[in-house]
Amino acid sequence: AQSVSQHNHHVILSEAASLELGCNYSYGGTVNLFWYVQYPGQHLQLLLKYFSGDPLVKGIKGFEAEFIKSKFSFNLRKPSVQWSDTAEYFCAVWMDSSYKLIFGSGTRLLVRP
């Protein structure tokens, strides 16, 4: 069955630290990949997406993600986090055959000032 795994459920960092959140998927078809962010009290917002082309994609607020097909991974990175990055981050894969997003269980990031 298709699935998305986010290995880190909780991450705590200090400001200016580097961030990498892992995401692995199992899906045999053409993959469209997404990272969404949910800030406290706010709705899910699109952070970045990969459809095709350059496997290194840049999103909003200094985030980027790298698609590595051989590893079925789409890890999210940011070189220097800020307190305002405290949020829950969700990785998702689009299944075109059934018109749905499959989400990982999310990673809660806490950035200490």
Add this chain to the structure above:
Amino acid sequence: DAGVTQSPTHLIKTRGQHVTLRCSPISGHKSVSWYQQVLGQGPQFIFQYYEKEERGRGNFPDRFSARQFPNYSSELNVNALLLGDSALYLCASSQRQGTGQETQYFGPGTRLLVL
């Protein structure tokens, strides 16, 4: 432009009751999807509608139903509510890209509590 809107924001129901949740997509978007997000988990797909036709359905019981109207807004209905239906219900709208690539934009959700 306005984003995806949902109503109501919060709802409290008792077991066995029925609930209707509403969603208005982003202007120009013809597709609406519904997801259920239980605390501590990622959103789970319930339905997708495109041009008023059901295009996809997740693993939810028949107590869950939905429809899309000519103006592309949508309703999610849940009958015979159970305690386990307590969750955040998310609506997402999208406008399918020509190559089949689709990006979904989410509304703020309706938080349902079943007592």
